[in-house]
Amino acid sequence: MSKPFVFEKPAGMRDTLPAFYQKNEDIKNTIKKEMESWGYQFIQTPTLEYHDTVGEASAILDQQLFKLLDMEGNTLVLRPDMTAPIARVVSSSMKNVAYPLRLAYSSPVFRAQQREGGRPAEFEQVGIELIGEGTSSAEAEALALMTDVIKKSGINAFTIAVGHIGFVQELLADILGNDNRASELLRYLNEKNYVGYTSHVKELPLSSIDTQRLLKLLDLRGGIDVLNKASALAPNAKGQQVLEELINVYELLKEYDAAQNIVFDFTLFSHMSYYTGIVFEGYAAGIGAPIASGGRYDDLLSRFDRKAPAIGFAIRMDYFIEALGSKNDSIKKQCILFTPERRKEALQWARAKRSEGGHVVMQDLSGVKNVDEFSKRFDEIHYLIGSQQGEDL
């Protein structure tokens, strides 16, 4: 590439200007408060990690990692997600803190653009990890908290799809037995290629009952009755156990009053390959990508030598804010334009307003060239000009 112009940034990197920054902060604070009120404690991890540890453990494709070398020649990565760094923290700095752990984060993550613009290469995620808890209660808690966060932020039209990696794996293993054939079909499902899946299934030398079982897997999407349909596909004992677990989670979600937006979807496969059980994604009207996603990852912690079941989810701040649409700023922008002889008066006025929580700019009139243009930025302008005391002009 030629030398960049001064206005250019690396592909996918974006500036955050005041209006958006404020909105982002406000919404983030709402989300964080909700997570804190459920007892989750926020932590921060470094932006740079070793490729050999967090880079390898992360589920993000290697070609999407930003890599650089440190002074000793080690490959470093800009963290591509927060789950792997937290697994590292839990197994090192916090290894003496007993499970279960409830941790939260609010951090930018970095994923290089492979193809084109239109998607950021750095974006913020706010999320939680519930580590060392393998029960259905943990699953219900994660889903209920995600639902709560979405609702409290003001998104009303949303759907949370819940799937389970285990069910699909068990069904495929039960019908196909050998791993190669199952992984071939799993590849089609991962690629979202149902045409390929369907024609491949039809070519396999199976009984017509088994062929139907495999094809009907693609229809397992919808309300709670999907679990009955799934049960009709006669999964093996482990598969049946998964269904019972999901029914249980659904019952628990009802108690949280968080079951209305849940749909079940066994065709849901996350990009995150470390998920081992339940997976879920939240969608909001008008947004073409999930605003939140999560799942159970019971094998990740063992990569950092502190084996434990775990579950978590992350909110994608950029899509989340897009889903909220434009909302008026709650705090008015005020400005006081003054001339030096009335500075004291202006200061008093500004202090009073600031102590009430107002956002007040104090601007010396002689420092502004175009007063009309400047004034447009504020909701309220007060003038303290000239020697006359008391009244505003």
Place this chain on the structure above:
Amino acid sequence: MNTVLTMAMPKGRIFEEAVDLLRQAGYPLPPEFEDSRKLIIDAPEAGLRFILAKPMDVPTYVEHGVADIGIAGKDVMLEEERDVYEVLDLKISACYLAVAGLPGGNYQKVAPKIASKYPNVASHYFREQGQQVEVIKLNGSIELAPLIGLADRIVDIVSTGRTLKENGLIELEKIADITSRLIVNPASYRLHAARINELVERMRTLVESKEGNQ
């Protein structure tokens, strides 16, 4: 909830067959549909809004979620590798991707050159064959490349084989069969599940009944 679904349609070769199929599936489309130069056409009775795009761009609109569903050739799907659901083979606009070249050409060069409108498909294919090739991207009239020495072979879609023949080229290897596919945005697939499922089922029934008649 009666939402309007946005559907990305490919202009050109596939368009008319796709429109026929939708009409046969019972979606009332406005009569001026085929002749219009508009890029966005509403069909309120069908509960659909159509955007007319270059075939190669259809999966892009659907992946980014500005269209909920779309119709795209498998050739485009292979080339673009977008994150969308490929839910149904519409069995229209059948053709195939193939490697072609001059008869008796020398294909054992140190750095063989391949011209194609499908650089990703071409690279993947030759890698799988264990060959390192250099791919040159062209936007049309690919057959020209070997004739005037720009490339040794080409990767392109073949429907009747007439263009190849008239230009003195022969088909060397077949890469993949191509038909048009119904594709769906992952978020829309769940948010508008009822509407999309209905559309997919209507199309599926139609496609299957046509197959039965053949």
